[in-house]
Amino acid sequence: MKRFIFLFAVLLFLVPAKNSFFDKKCLKLKGRCVNSCAKNEELVALCQKTLRCCVTLQPCEKNKDND
Template sequence: MGTFLFLFAVVFFLAQPNSVGTGFLEEKCLQYEGRCVAKCQINEELVALCGKFQKCCKLWEPCQ
C-alpha cells in the first residue's frame, strides 16, 4: 500500500499542467521577440519551441 501511495504522488506531481520548464521556454521565446502559438502564420518563421507543444513564431524579416 505504501508503494502505491508513493507512485500516486509521483504521477500526480509529474502531471501538473504548468511544469517548471514551460515558463523558461516562454521566456526564451520572448527574448527572440516571438510569440507562442500552435501554428506559425505564412509570414512568420519558427525560432524556438514553447511548452505544451507550441511553437515560438516571429515575423519574417527579409535580408536588406
C-alpha cells in the same frame, strides 16, 4: 517507497518551471507562442504545451547599387 514519493513530488514541482523557461526564451527572441506559424513567420523555438515560438521574418533590403 518513500524515495519514490519524494522523487515524484520533486518532478511535479519542476514541470511548471521548465515550461516557463521555454516561454521566457521565446520572449527573448521577440517571438510569440502559437499553434502554427503564419506564412511570413519562422519557427525559432518551442513553447510549453506543444506551442511553437514564431518570429516574423524581416524582408531583405534591396541594394541601391544594383538599381
